[in-house]
Structures are given as structure tokens and as C-alpha cells.
Amino acid sequence: MTFSSPQPTPVSNAEGRNGNYPGKGIGEPVGVAVLGKGTVGTEVLRLLAEFSDNLAQRIGGPIEVRGVAVANVDKHVGSPEVAGIEVTDDARSLIAREDVDIVVELIGGIDYPRELVLEALKAGKSVVTANKALVAAHADELSEAANDAGVDLYYEAAVAAAIPVVGMLRRSLAGDQVQRISGIVNGTTNFILDAMATTGMSYADALAEATRLGYAEADPTADVEGHDAASKAAILASMGFHTRVTYDDVYCEGITKITAEDIDAARQSNQTIKLLAICERLVDASGETTGVNARVHPTLVPNEHPLATVDKSYNAIFVEAEAAGRLMFYGNGAGGAPTASAVLGDLVGAARNKIHGGRAPAENPYANYPVVAFGEVDTRYHINMTVNDRIGVLADLARTFSESGVSLSAVRQEESGDGAHLIVVTHAAQEKRLQGIVDKLAGHADVQAINSVIRLDA
Ligand code: HSE
Secondary structure (H helix, E strand, O other): OOOOOOOOOOOOOOOOOOOOOOOOOOOOOEEEEEEOOOHHHHHHHHHHHHOHHHHHHHHOOOEEEEEEEOOOHHHHOOOHHHOOOOEEOOHHHHHHOOOOOEEEEOOOOOHHHHHHHHHHHHOOOEEEEOOHHHHHHHHHHHHHHHHHHOOOEEOHHHOOOOOOHHHHHHHHOOOOOEEEEEEEOOHHHHHHHHHHHHHOOOHHHHHHHHHHOOOOOOOOHHHHOOHHHHHHHHHHHHHHHOOOOOHHHOEEOOOOOOOHHHHHHHHHOOEEEEEEEEEEEEEOOOOOEEEEEEEEEEEEEEOOOHHHHOOOOEEEEEEEEOOOEEEEEEEEOOOHHHHHHHHHHHHHHHHHHHHHOOOOOOOOOOOOOOEOOHHHOEEEEEEEEEEEOOOOHHHHHHHHHHHOOOOEEEEEEEEEOOEEEEEEEEOOEEHHHHHHHHHHHHOOOOEEEEEEEEEEOO
16 A cells, blocks of 8 residues: 655644543533524434433533523524523623533534634634534634644534534544545535436426425525535545645536536436535556645536435435545435534534543644646546537537547537537546637637536546
């Protein structure tokens, strides 16, 4: 096994060391502050009450919820999940309470929760958060604060809710070399693409159905434009490659331009269109790692690939590691109860450490590989265009590819009204080179329209 490794930079307190972080002792209560009582917060509080005896056994001491911070107290007072629990709009005072050991952040957004989480960590409270946007934007700052204070920072629920993928990268594959992570990490968009494929409905109708069923948010922009998946890709790449990858490093393209015709064309070629988050470790000819890349875009996946069968609003993450080989994790990636399950798992871990001492293994971006821009990465294109139906047009257009050093894997032509539909599938080539070809084709006298460009899982 060859692990190409840069010189490791020790990160203080990056790994938990029992003894350095003394515990409160068996049987002592663990005080918890819950920030936010939306769908997930409500479910967390409900499960904490329902499982309290079991959780106390598993932790070694009872969890006691000291308070719940919300924006509008009147809206929540009297609801059963907060019976006997203080409800406040003063999150800062709740966090600062001496008897709060762990803060569970379920507010959403970035700036305000960032302030609260930093305040909590600096005050020596462990933090559990489901906030992908926060972690993807500010993991460096948050991790540093957690390391300085010697407390835990957990965020399993930030990626694919109940699917234990962050813990898997953090613990289970901690001794391996992850090569690639590709996943369906957004339930709303998978529901839309699946509905389009199985019923033939348009993107707009599928989005309306996703909204009606409660999968999509009232403003589904973050889902359909890929931003939600990009945050998750940043977290997965950071954990998997021991390298800081932030939201801004992730190339992001959503599903808003996918048409029923694209879905149909995919079906005809035994493929399925999925919105994939792809995190890759790039290697040179000698196997040395040259960098990492993370991206989100609609992707043609062969029907025989395990990710092609992931339907409805399910998520799945496919991991390739040097020693472990191929692994796939599948399940509910969204929703109150599945997300609460991940939050509770983290909470049990953080609470155990408060009782018994020690810290959980933290992320450690020691490898510090360069984050390679998407344009430099090899991809494959499936280009669907309408062209003039004249003798020699195919040879002419094929030259545009060969002149740029890109070889074709398949070409299909279909009669279509005034022109011909030409579908071209390339072999792997540098993304920016392929983009350059599409630009040239768009200006070609024989190309009436570029109908769609969809990448293949290279
Ligand atoms: N809106 C997300 C999804 C869930 O549809 O998967 C939270 O990340």
C-alpha cells in the first residue's frame, strides 16, 4: 500500500487523549442547551424525553435539558416537548449557564449560529450541530476553538442526516486512504429527478410535487441550485482527504436546466441523471497525490451503478478507499426524525466524554493537499445539439473535438424536423478543454442549438 503523504503538520489536541480531558464522573448529569425548535429541534426534544432512561444507561449519567432557545417564545410555550423546560429568546445567557455542558445548535443560517457556536466552544461547552452551511464555511475557525478549549465539535447530522457518513470518515476509515466519495446528498433534488424519470413529468411539475409533499423548502433554491449539496461535499472532502475544503472551493451546478428530454435521452442510453456530489483525490502517473477536488453537478450514471437505483428522496454515499475498497451508505438523508437520530448519536458521544473524560477524534486537515480548480479536472461530456442536416456536418463537428485533443466515445444522430439531433459523448478530458469545445460548437455555423451538456461520472 503506498500512501503519498505531505509532511504532516501536528494539530494540537486534534486527537482525543483520555486523561487530558477529565470527566465529571459516572452518574453526574450532563446539562444540555438546545438552540432552535424547528422540525429537527422538536424531534430531538421528543426523543430525549422518550429515551431518557436508555440514554442515561448508554452515557453513564442522565441528560438534563437546561433550556431551549427560540426566536419567538410565545410560539413554543405550552408545546409538549418543552414541558418543564425553560424556553427563552436569550440564547447567549442559556449557553453561558454554568450547568450547561453541551450546546446543540439547530438554528440554521450562518452568521448568528457561528457567533453562538464560537461562544459556546470558547466557554468550554461541547457543540453538536446539524448546520452544514456553517461547518462548510467556517470549519477551520470552529475546529480551532474546539481544540483550544479541549471540547468536542460534532456534526454528523450536517451530511445526509441519519446516514452515518461523517463518523464513518472520522473513525471507521481513519486508517485508510480515501480516494473518492460520490454521493446523492440532497433528497429534494433526488425526488425531483426520480419523479421526472418514473412519471415523465416536467421539472416544474416535479418541483411542485416535492413542495406539496414537504420535501422541498418554501424557497427550494439551496436544494435545486446545488448549494445544499455543495456544503455537504465540502464537509465530506475535508474529512475524507484530511484537507480543508470549504463551500467556496466546490464547483456547483444544480438541476434547474434538466429537461424531460434529457431524462428520456439518459434512459435510452441505459443511464440515469443524478445530482452527484463528487470528491476526488487526484493522483499523477506515479500515484502521488497532486490535489483534491469537490464538485456538484447533474451526472449521467450507468443504470448498473448502485447510485442509479437510489430513488425518491433517499440519499446514498459511495466511498472508494485504498484498503477498504468500495463502500455504500444508503438511507434517509433529510427529515426531522432521521436528522434527530444523527444529532442524538452525536449528543450521546459528547455526553459520554463529559462523564468519562476524553475527546472524540476531531477532523485533522494535516494533509493540506492543494484544492484543484474544477477546470483542471478530467470530466466527460454528453452533448446534445441540433445541427444542420447536411452531408459532412458530422465530420466537420468531429474535427472541433479532435483539434482540441479530445476523443469521442460515441456519436448518435437522429432526424428531427428542420435539422438533426446529434448526441456526442466524449472520453475523459480536462473540464476547461471540454467547456472550450462547447463554446466553439455554440458559435459553429452548422450548430442550431446546444440543447444540453451533462457530465458523465468519469
Ligand atoms: N433539504 C435537504 C434535502 C435536507 O433535501 O436533502 C437538509 O440538508
